[in-house]
Amino acid sequence: MSDVGGPDPLDRPEPDPLVLPMRCEQTRDYPVVISNGLPDPKAITPGAPVDRRALVVTTPTVDRLHGDGFRRWVSSTGMDAVVDVRPLTEHRKTMEEALAISAVAQEHGLGRRDVMIAFGGGVCSDVVSVAASLTRRGIAHITVPTTLVGQVDAGIGLKGGVNFGGRKNYLGCFSPPEIALIDPAYLRTLPERELRCGMAEIVKMALVRDRAFFDLLRNEGSNLITSSFQEPPELARWVIARAAELMLEELGPNTYEDRTLQRLVDFGHTFSSSLEEVSSYRLRHGEAVAVDMALSCELAVGLNILDAETCGAVLDTLELFGLPVSSPFTTIDAAERGLEVTVAHRGGDLNLVVPSALGKGTFVVDRDDVTPELLERSIERLRARSERLVVSPGVDRP
Secondary structure, three states: OOOOOOOOHHHOOOOOOOOOOOOOOOOOOOOEEEOOOOOOHHHHOOOOOOOOEEEEEEOHHHHHHHHHHHHHHHHHOOOEEEEEEOOOOHHHOOHHHHHHHHHHHHHOOOOOOOEEEEEEOHHHHHHHHHHHHHHHHOOEEEEEEOOHHHHHHHOOOOEEEEEEOOEEEEEEEEOOOOEEEEOHHHHHHOOHHHHHHHHHHHHHHHHHHOHHHHHHHHHHHHHHHHOOOOOOHHHHHHHHHHHHHHHHHHHHHHOOOOOOOOOHHHOOOOOHHHHHHHOOOOOOHHHHHHHHHHHHHHHHHHOOOOOHHHHHHHHHHHHHOOOOOOOOOOOHHHHHHHHHHHHHHOOOOOOEEEEEEOOEEEEEOOHHHOOHHHHHHHHHHHHHHHHHOOOOOOOOOO
8 A cells, every 4th residue: 555545556557558649740842943143042032031140161172263253142142151161072071071060150150040051062062961950950051052963963952961981971961951052154164074973963864764855965965064064055054954853853752761762863873882982082973873874774684674775875875975884993892882781771672773764764672683693794794895995085084
């Protein structure tokens, strides 16, 4: 008996657990704006605070080429901004850099209603996204990508990431930008190698989603690269917009990757991270994606998913744009590592994205389907083809 009278609580039957529901919602839309010149973000995101502080993060090269004009644009928006210039490369795409950016935000008193602005390439937007998600448990960020990869891929999605423990993007976040601002004029100063890397991401989406777009790229892509995506301006802008549109259409229904781990946007991203890692990032991301796409196509042929003629057309197109279909880093060990990491990342299934035709993609779910013999045969076929490739003068072969 208890001291206060009545039955002892310990003698009572244990009640059923009381479950209290908590509804969590993270859905939030954001605009990706493609324009000649940067618009005032307040005109496009009217809900954003009018008076806010901003931390602009950029790199030395971007600041040298475009910093003065960008500072004038930021000033015209009315934001009270400071600029943090830091050398953000794949080797410095680390949590230490993200924390250093957060330290600058703290030093300048950024609050919950203030904003970080990533003004640079994909590495810049990745690191700033992570820093913004950590600062005060999450503040807004704006992306202004200055590379083609950034304008059609890294700078318009909602994932941020940093490299950790020898693995690319092992740490990261889902952190949608408040707005992504795309100005093709920034591509004028981009080295040709970087333009080719961006073209790899454009081909990726066309190959698994839009046959007509793929055909257009085969006819017009080389001229777009030569003109730094400036001529003809209407076509260049349309190609960037179409690539971004296809990417966003694929991301939209599964923004936080909690509905399915089968994603067509993962085409070219099964082996590519491993290839970048073993190359110590001498192989650029777009080049690694091109090699990955080529290997995925060869595997599809070996699995009777894709016909050899279509595979050849894809390889021809990649080579037309000066992209590699193989590299010295494409070894069995690197490819096997990519498969192992992918299976762990995708919940135990391989979900390798392969084209089934031009403009259509499908998935190889079972890891055992990609046998060591098939993998080795596919790598050797691409290596032999690559050795026959005559590299044009002035092209930096990865």
